[in-house]
Amino acid sequence: MRSPVTVESIRQSLDDARMTRAQVVAIVVAVLIAGLDGYDLQAMAFVAPAVSEAWGVSKEILGLLLASSLIGMAAGSLGLSPLADVVGRRPMVLLALALLTLGSLASALSRTIWELGISRGVTGLGIGVMMSLTTAVAAEFSNGRSRAFAIAATTVGVSVGGMLGGLAAAALLETCGWEWVFGLAALLGAVLFFLALIALPESPAFLIARWPKSAFERLNGVLARLEQPAVTEAPLRPEAERSSYRALFARGMASTTIRFAVVYMLTVTAAFYIISWLPQMVADAGFPPSTASLISITTSLVGVPSALIAGTFATRFRPVGVASAAMVGFGLALVLLGIVPPTGPALIFAAGACGFFLSASTAVFYASIATAFTPLMRVSGIGFVSGFGLLLGGLGPYFAGLMFGYGMSRTGVSFTFAIVAAAAGVLLFTHRSSTGGAVGARAMPDR
Template sequence: MNDGADSQDVLPAFWRTFLDAPMHRVQKLSILALTAMCALDGIDLFAITFAAPVIGREMGIGKAAIGLVLAAALAGMAVGSLFLSPLADIYGRRRPLLFSLLLMIGGTLWTAFAGSLLDLIASRLITGLGVGTMAAVINPLAAEYANAKRRDISVAIVNLGLPAGSIVSGILAAWMIPVMGWRALFLVASGLGMLMLAIVLLWLPESIVGIMSRGGPATQTRLNHLLKRCGQPAIAAVEAVRPLTQRRSVRLLLTPAELPTTVAAVAVFFFFTLSLYYIQSWVPSLITSAGHTVSQAALAGTSMSVSGVVGGSVFAFLVPRLGLKRVVIGAVTLTGVVIMLFGMVPTDLPVLVTMSVLVGASTIGGMVNLYAILSRNFPPLARASGIGFVIGVGRFGSAIGPALGGLLFSLGLERGTVSLVMAIPALLAAALLFRIREHDYA
């Protein structure tokens, strides 16, 4: 197919039938499996934050060294998203997904048996590579398993797995670390990774786009096997099946047709993650600096995670009624407003907890549906590359946000002023969303 020419009006008949038909049980279970994998991302990522204080005491390393350990995972995620995700547009979706799981399992096991700071940094870097690659692969898969009607909500549901995984990680850490030590937490995480690896190997199907991206003489056979599993009629021998890619998916992002979408998506994701990670990182510190206890700050943090799952679900279910773009603009704008309000409200604990709940609902509601926009706006043959590129650049925003907030506080600025400044990127992201032209790629 020509660049950008894979819109629904030129799709093969079997693909149009797949998109128009009700979702089969296999498709729904595949979405559920992807949600579990996204939750695994959350468990792997947040386990180290819960274990960090204990690791520091046991190994005798300071906060600066722990900061390097935490940063290693983020760096690995950026590299995985930017440089490994394009493999999914060349070799299909399942192979890079399996590779990402192997990286996560290996990295998490290494963390469990780490004996030095270097071990910790290297293991978290490997884990981050796996997480970054997986995040860029499961979003295209979610869009491609779903039918046209349920695509946006399927992508949003899959991404709700991340905050759900952070909640599970917190529960496991609170139970396991005092009783069995911090290493047990990472052994459990690696065990869950092995379970997901078995599910992908033995059951999870390749998507239509993944099969056609790989091409080869067995393409029609593999497509018919997938269609049969999903209750769809087989492809007739006379129906041509053309491969989607000539192994140049990354360059498609820079063609005149796709470059505006690529630049706009990168800017939106970067600005939004900058504001998001500022407020999510600084909420506990802002609450303790207002005179409340660490336990009370942890309560607010837990409330933020729970409300993120609930709020993300509510925003996702509003999409069919209000439209995807309107919902995302609303959630991103609400994030900017809530961050400003967090700096202005009184420091009473019930007020701060309420604001934390609003922070969780708006930030996660915006993020999970922003992934749906990304899945819709990149063509199938460059979908994983496009999402990976946007996520990879966005990781810089996730690193800059907390650091910039800390710099502003160190300059003597008050909570209200810093929050006002850090709300601006989210509002810029909302404004830029108006400029994104909505595509409807298959």
Template sequence: MLHDPREVIRQSPMGTRQWIAVALMIALNALDGFDVLSSAFAAPGISKEWGIGRDALGVVLSMELIGMGFGSILLGGAADRFGRRPTVLGCLVVMAVGMGLATTAANPYSLGVWRLLTGLGIGGMLAAINAVTAEICSNKGRSLAMSLMVIGYPIGATVGGTIAALLLKSGDWRVVFEFGAIATLVFIPLVFFLVPETPAWFLVSRPADALARANRSLAALRLPAAQALPPVETGAPRASLLDILRPGLVGTTLLLTLGYSLHCITFYYILKWSPKIVADFGYTQPQAASVLVWANIGGAIGG
């Protein structure tokens, strides 16, 4: 028997239960992809109903992105403190509430608040599902699983956008958020029953019954139990976020941050405004949504 639950996962062949959990992580990333772009799908209808200009609409479209930034820091850190599974479930609840309340918005200000709340959940979710996917996969299966998880985002925007285009034929932009809220609620019991806490988290948090709880997670994944836990390292320097700014790393950190920031600016700017731009040319809401769908089909193929 292996002493480290992480090694049990890394060295064992990928089983059905592990792939089910990975499939749910892909689906959750797809849900995030749809939720982020739901306001873009609804943008032409929002602008038309409330008669707001592009400046006010731009604020509404950016609110969930602001929420994602804070959510990835605040709720993403919760995944390390409270566990991956509770964080995913909590983020789903936050997202469902935000999407549901968006259907009650009577003006751009209230809609912006609910989109900010939804973004908090999305940001935390993105951080947690990356950790879950990496920690429940074997060495051989991890690369494939991570690649599939990443392309879940454009797939969700593609499938969700296709559904949104059909729903928007009714003319009411609120149906996009109603669909998102219902889809989010569906995932809560699926994650609760089919995704255990990752054994790796128990090695970091070290509760009193860490070995027993790690073995229960291994059993849920249909993997053999670990005999013992590796000893806790003593005297090792404690990791800090500021480590990425140490001499020798600061240049790489700043370069990667700048590059990724510019990527996000162009990526979300183009995707968020595409439906509104197409609608301004005189096309219908479903036609405007279909343009964004094709953009994400390209993203999925590229991934």
């Protein structure tokens, strides 16, 4: 008599099987979407000097514009991304791409500060959802052996998207105007929407864990695309899994959730300072907006190899140690940014140092988040951590604008955010030491 197929046996089969073409395509779609996130995340920063010059915007108002998409991202991460643990990954990916595309198009057509701010907020809603989903999709469509690499690839995708976006923005600012920077994002979003509609099936991990209506037909359809045999019996789930925020604070999970959320909040506060204000700082040093965009992409350029290097170190050393050291290194790089002279080579070197340590820390940290939560809590967990961090840390560009507006120098503002970045690394390392590395074990790929 055939033994019933359990959830764990299905997951194990998917973990142990070779990667199929359909799985690779799904991961590639996730990486491409992450690249669009990286581009659109920095789009406002790329055009900030041009908008400031064209509309005569003060630094305080510019700070609000830079923070508008981050506030939208927080709302998307907290309010919308948990729906992916209820209705599925695929419909939320399509919704997020639609929001991102429409928000970018509205940004390109904006004629007032209020229109641009609201449009960037709508765009941020889509980016906030996608930040949670790209990691989850990469984790759930990869096998056990490739999972860590697939998650790291989405982080690299963000860096590559920011780098290519900076190059495109520099060319568009020089020839077409700042509106076309957002127009290109809308075009790319539309293309990826139809690509995901065709090539991205529902996550098998979600279907197995949720077991929704018509689960047999839906799951077997996905398994056929993944070249897996069809299941004939409903999975036996040894324990009930919850997909609400309450589950994130249940016994045994609360400390993990809170720890990740606070560390992420501190990290993104410093990260969005450098991402949002670097082009304007370069422009303030006397360079044209197009040159400011080119110099700012240095942070993304060095982020690609640094994420891969950090991932390699994380397989040999405790991931928490790698992430903590990188966060402290990011703080030191911000100090460097504050003290270098306002020359092209010096700013490029300091920006590169910031990008290297920032990308290294986020690559390992995102992998830890993705594997710390079970499938029915994964997107909710990533969404809460991201949303909580963005809700508070996303105000970093606004506070930076206030500090600049009150007369603080690049040195003083950079030192302030350097303390925040270093605090994130120290907090993460101290907590890990006190728990004996328990969560560090969970940060390794699910098997």
